[in-house]
Amino acid sequence: MLTKRRLGAQGGSLILPFAIVLATFTTRAMLNQLTISELTARLAKREVTAREAVQACLDQIQRVDGRIRAFLSYDAADALAQADTADQALAGGATHAEKPLLGVPIAIKDVIAVQGQPLNCASKILGKFVSPYDATAIEKLKAAGAVVFGRLNMDEFAMGSSTENSAFQVTCNPWDTARIPGGSSGGSAAAVAADECIASLGSDTGGSVRQPAALCGCVGLKPTYGRVSRFGLVAYASSLDQIGCFAKDTRDAATVLGAIAGHDSRDSTSVPQPVPNYAALTGDIKGLKLGLPKEYLVGGLDPEVKQAIEAAVQQLAKLGAEIVDVSLPHTDYAVATYYIIATAEASANLARFDGIRYGARVDGADPTELYCRTRGAGFGAEVKRRIILGTYVLSSGYYDAYYLRAQKVRTLIRQDFLQAFEQVDALVTPTTPTAAFKIGEKADDPLQMYLADIFTISCNLVGNCGISVPCGFTQSPKLPIGLQVLGKPFGEETILRIAHAYEQSTPWHLKRPAL
Numbered sequence: 001m002l003t004k005r006r007l008g009a010q011g012g013s014l015i016l017p018f019a020i021v022l023a024t025f026t027t028r029a030m031l032n033q034l035t036i037s038e039l040t041a042r043l044a045k046r047e048v049t050a051r052e053a054v055q056a057c058l059d060q061i062q063r064v065d066g067r068i069r070a071f072l073s074y075d076a077a078d079a080l081a082q083a084d085t086a087d088q089a090l091a092g093g094a095t096h097a098e099k100p101l102l103g104v105p106i107a108i109k110d111v112i113a114v115q116g117q118p119l120n121c122a123s124k125i126l127g128k129f130v131s132p133y134d135a136t137a138i139e140k141l142k143a144a145g146a147v148v149f150g151r152l153n154m155d156e157f158a159m160g161s162s163t164e165n166s167a168f169q170v171t172c173n174p175w176d177t178a179r180i181p182g183g184s185s186g187g188s189a190a191a192v193a194a195d196e197c198i199a200s201l202g203s204d205t206g207g208s209v210r211q212p213a214a215l216c217g218c219v220g221l222k223p224t225y226g227r228v229s230r231f232g233l234v235a236y237a238s239s240l241d242q243i244g245c246f247a248k249d250t251r252d253a254a255t256v257l258g259a260i261a262g263h264d265s266r267d268s269t270s271v272p273q274p275v276p277n278y279a280a281l282t283g284d285i286k287g288l289k290l291g292l293p294k295e296y297l298v299g300g301l302d303p304e305v306k307q308a309i310e311a312a313v314q315q316l317a318k319l320g321a322e323i324v325d326v327s328l329p330h331t332d333y334a335v336a337t338y339y340i341i342a343t344a345e346a347s348a349n350l351a352r353f354d355g356i357r358y359g360a361r362v363d364g365a366d367p368t369e370l371y372c373r374t375r376g377a378g379f380g381a382e383v384k385r386r387i388i389l390g391t392y393v394l395s396s397g398y399y400d401a402y403y404l405r406a407q408k409v410r411t412l413i414r415q416d417f418l419q420a421f422e423q424v425d426a427l428v429t430p431t432t433p434t435a436a437f438k439i440g441e442k443a444d445d446p447l448q449m450y451l452a453d454i455f456t457i458s459c460n461l462v463g464n465c466g467i468s469v470p471c472g473f474t475q476s477p478k479l480p481i482g483l484q485v486l487g488k489p490f491g492e493e494t495i496l497r498i499a500h501a502y503e504q505s506t507p508w509h510l511k512r513p514a515l
């Protein structure tokens with residue numbers, strides 16, 4: 001498969017004294033733990049180099065990724081070469097005002113194309129495919145000076161909520177390695193939570209950025225549909241997919257969004273709307289109206305999650321926001337609607353992986369046999385389940401009953417949100433109904449797994465934006481809980497402002513897992 005560079009067993013009595021020496025020089029040893037703002041401040045003052053920052057991330061990967069398994073592969077030489085380029089630019093007088101991510105190591109979900117690097121979507125079907133080009137979001141990250149490195153694990157083709165559907169490995173939650181990190185961008189969330197990178201990119205079709213961010217205790221931002229170009233993002237469900245980012249705090253998420261957002265003529269659904277300075281965060285939310293959807297705080301919600309969300313809402317009120325009860329009456333239909341539309345689009349999008357246009361070919365006596373063998377061997381069980389379901393709901397005789405009806409319900413769900421947004425500036429909800437569950441717990445029950453996205457899915461059906469920020473922990477075991485803030489289409493500035501103000505007044509985003 002891919003080039004894996006993992007640390008072998010570390011031996012020797014020198015390790016402990018060495019660790020103590022390292023711990024004394026915290027600024028050097030802990031560069032991987034910094035936020036983007038902290039790291040860029042030190043880079044700008046030339047206290048540290050980009051090479052040291054990248055090396056710190058590579059060292060952390062060596063130290064912990066054998067347990068976390070967030071990375072499918074990474075190219076250390078290429079990352080260090082990019083770091084050297086950043087250091088040269090800094091030495092030549094380049095500033096973070098011009099290049100906001102100059103020298104910042106950012107890791108990438110294995111569904112976004114990076115030139116010269118493997119692109120597998122955590123699937124066997126892509127074989128040894130290496131991307132010949134950069135996705136627009138990657139081009140933009142590089143233009144902003146970021147060191148783009150690593151291929152992060154995910155559910156195969158972004159289908160799943162636990163990262164257990166990867167064809168290669170299961171990623172573990174850094175807070176409890178017996179538990180899932182969420183999905184489908186589980187590798188992206190775990191890598192940030194475990195300080196293996198400073199920030200990461202993922203994709204969110206039904207919650208795949210916000211849900212794993214909540215379960216791993218980091219910030220996850222899903223931009224409005226059309227805000228970030230999808231060019232170079234391997235398509236799962238094109239009307240729902242959006243590239244998003246993971247970060248250690250809200251300001252960092254704002255900085256990454258500012259770098260990757262914007263119109264792109266290569267994605268006809270990207271919107272030509274100016275990109276504001278998202279990172280200009282005031283910390284003030286006085287007078288903002290926040291809606292609390294009554295359908296989101298009922299049955300199935302874990303009591304500890306409920307408590308954390310209620311406390312967060314109180315905190316937002318203390319900060320001067322006005323809390324308003326709202327209703328999203330079609331909430332109950334969101335999961336069913338999503339799984340019809342997403343699978344229908346997936347069945348069409350994945351048709352290209354046939355061993356002829358794309359895919360690791362398994363030969364057959366005729367084209368049909370070649371096609372069946374290639375797809376039979378290349379796709380995992382969940383991907384096959386969804387292709388079959390999606391093909392069924394689009395087939396003649398069932399199209400009207402399922403696909404068309406789902407599209408109509410999608411419109412009703414959209415109207416719910418538009419009406420709510422007439423009364424309020426944003427909505428606050430739990431990100432997930434429970435904290436991280438155990439590896440294997442829901443693996444045999446797809447319907448239970450689908451319910452993990454119950455609070456995140458509507459946002460994709462509607463096309464608006466959302467963010468998840470840490471808002472507490474369960475008691476025993478200690479697992480992170482996420483608060484979701486949903487905004488109007490192109491309302492990123494508002495949700496970032498709310499998340500940031502909340503974060504400034506609470507300690508949750510500062511907690512790190514003990515690894």
Ligand code: GLN
Nearest residue numbers: 158159160205206207208
């Ligand atoms: N868990 C949802 C699914 O399996 C969402 C995945 C995603 O957002 N990519 O489709």
